[in-house]
Amino acid sequence: MDIRRSDLPLLISLDALLEELNVTRAARRLNLSQPAMSGQLARLRELFGDPLLVPAQGGRGMAPTRRALELKPRLNEALRLLHGAVLPSEGFDPAAARRTFVIAANDSVFTILGLPALARIMALGNPSLRVSFVGTSDDDLAARMERGEVDLFLGDQGKVPASLKARFLMSDGFEMAQRNGHPRGPRPASLDEYCSLSHVMVSQLGQSNSHIDELLAAVSRTRHVAVTVPSYNQVALVLANTDCVATLPTRLLMRYGAMLEILPAPIDVPPFRLSMAWHPLAQPDAGHQWLRALFVSVAALSGSAP
Template sequence: MRPINMIDLRGIDLNLLVSLDALLAESNVTRAALRLHLTQPAVSTQLARLRQIFGDPLLIPAETGRGMTRSTRALELMEPLHSALKNLEAVVRHQPSFDPHTDRRSFVIAANDNATAVLGQRLMEQLPTLAGPGVRIAFVVADQPSMAARLERGEIDLLLGSERMVPASMKARKLFDEHFVVVQRKKHPRGTAPLDLDTYCALDHVLVSTSGGSFHGFMDEHLDVLGRQRRVVLSVQHFTLVPELLLRTDYVSTLPARFAERYRDRLDIFGLPFEARGFTLFAAWPPRSQADPAHVWLRDTLASLAAM
């Protein structure tokens, strides 16, 4: 069998190859036209174009004068062309899927320790029933300055964070709205009376500064508007340090309500004595992952857990 010359596929309409497959199978322009649901003149025009592309007649009149017969080049093309078109059809028709119980996938989720404790821990606890051993999840600290770049590079699959943390270039999905409460240890010297603004400002506060080192936080921005100031005596970077610290001191802290509820059996929880904005927790991801079935499963799972 002589070698087939290479053809520049960039100049070929894929539909021409589909028509060639039908023409070679039928060895008849009329029957090929019926098979392709085209007119006979349209298929004759396509055959002329194919002859030009391949530099070969492909179909030639039969010696009997009736019908057409395949050229040697056409016979060489038949099987590889048909096989290639079938493979291409399989690629086009293939619908990607993800079964968390049988497939393998590792995810990296970036979040601060509040989001990890409130939502991530639910995912960790229920993972054995939600997925099989092939699914692994790593939680890493959300480093805001590098978030967009790390998401774009694929180092991180998903970011859990407030609206302030979500890069503008990312897709995002709302998980829940959150508000803040004041937390103190049980049997705190001040008692369990509702807080007024004067008492709130006079207490010794522990501030969670996720960026690190600041003594002026979100609540202080609200107090500035009111012309008031609280006493922040400690600043820590992690929410999870605060409950244990409050249990052993007379400090108080203003924390997200869902996080505080985890310690209701050991800490007393109070409403704020002034109006304060809460925040919305979002899941954010790079646009390229929008239709990834495994990623869709992760996002839907987190949304279901957030609604519990």
């Protein structure tokens, strides 16, 4: 293929076609008529010497050829780089910017860092500056960041993909929590008592084993996990309404200090190391730099500066 025979509008159309897998939707996305988009697809097929898109087996939409699948990530990255190259180089003004930041974080990290960061963003009074928090369960986090679908990851330092840039933000310890007025009283639990209590823990798959159980097993002990819930903030509700106990990050538990008693855990749990991560493509972006600086500041004020 001689790239000199192509032009930028054709490549933009190809990017839209590969994302939508539908000529009508791709045309709508680029404000073109369907015949015009069909004509561009015909030119692209001639240019690349490949059909690129073929009718899907189910009769709905189109399926990419192997050549199209090879082109998609490289074309997407090339257009993103081109877009960044022609953007104005002036700084980012969060009080006036029109932008949406997408942040991947579980609900524990959202409670610890996301809420105070969100309060600062809302205090700017800029309705065009939006934040969307999404879950962290996707295995393709790095790819989603490369495509610009996620701006920032907040989470366990050990879970940061090697291809991303990262910065340590803070560490947090673990403590035991129970409801106010728990029948066992407000005294710290011995290891024997701790193991005999009913525990609640977080598990997306309903598994009743975590790093806490591995630490107990190392000293030949076990505990009774009576309840599992899919999110950290549900633990507080279970604790407030049962005689269960839980072992969770200290700063998460502090958010519920009015309804819970927070006590030392009778077993030494290594601290939780929290980092933020981003794609190298976002490194020079002024808005992204502001977002990262915001979380560095929030982490520092939380009591454990990097």
